[in-house]
Amino acid sequence: MILPDAVDVLRREHEEIRRLCAAVRGAERNRKKYPLAALQxxxxxxxxxxxxxxxxxxxxxxxxxxxxxxxxQVEGERLDRSLAELGRLGVEHPAFDERFAALSGALLSHAAHEERDEFPLLRRYVPADRLHMMAGAMQDVRIMAG
Structure with a gap:
């Protein structure tokens, strides 16, 4: 079995973020809270x-x-803050769906930007063994933060 490297992990996370955006968009208003929290x-x-x-x-x-x-990095940090602000606004707010539509579009655009511009640089310039170590380091960051 081939272990995933950092780029593989980040791509999977982008897919999960896309799935969660769709789950929030598709949920009834009273059921948006859980997928929104998972997305955040x-x-x-x-x-x-x-x-x-x-x-x-x-x-x-x-x-x-x-x-x-x-x-x-700047784009990602801004989106993370915006998503937290939207969460504080709450799914019951009349403007939630409109604001979420704009924010989820920006999230998906950000993921595409990273996949187009950042991931190829990692693949081209970072040795495979380091990409695998980076996957472990990213997991460590998540564990310490969670």
Whole structure:
């Protein structure tokens, strides 16, 4: 069995975030709270792991690594904060669905941005054994945060 590396783990997390966005959008108003909480947790832990492990590795990857990592990190941190603010607003708020639609679109766009710009740098410039160690380090970050 081949163990997943950091890029594999991040891609799986993006898929889970996409699934949770769809679950929130598709749920009846009185059933949005649980998938929203799961989405908030998934995004928060994902961003912590990226900030601690993935973005620093991208910074040292190729001529555009610094700019790509900084852009992805700033965007991710903003989305994490926005999702927390939306959670505090609550699913019962009349503007929740409209705000969630905009925010989930931004989350999906952010994931696509990372997959297009950041992940190829990791694959190209970071040795496979380090990518596997990074997957373990990201898990450690999640455990310490959770």
């Amino acid at each position: 947790q998934a995004v928060h832990l994902h961003e912590l792991a990226e900030r601690s492990v993935a973005h620093p590795a991208v910074r040292n990857s190729g001529p555009d690594g610094d700019a790509v990592a900084l852009a992805c």
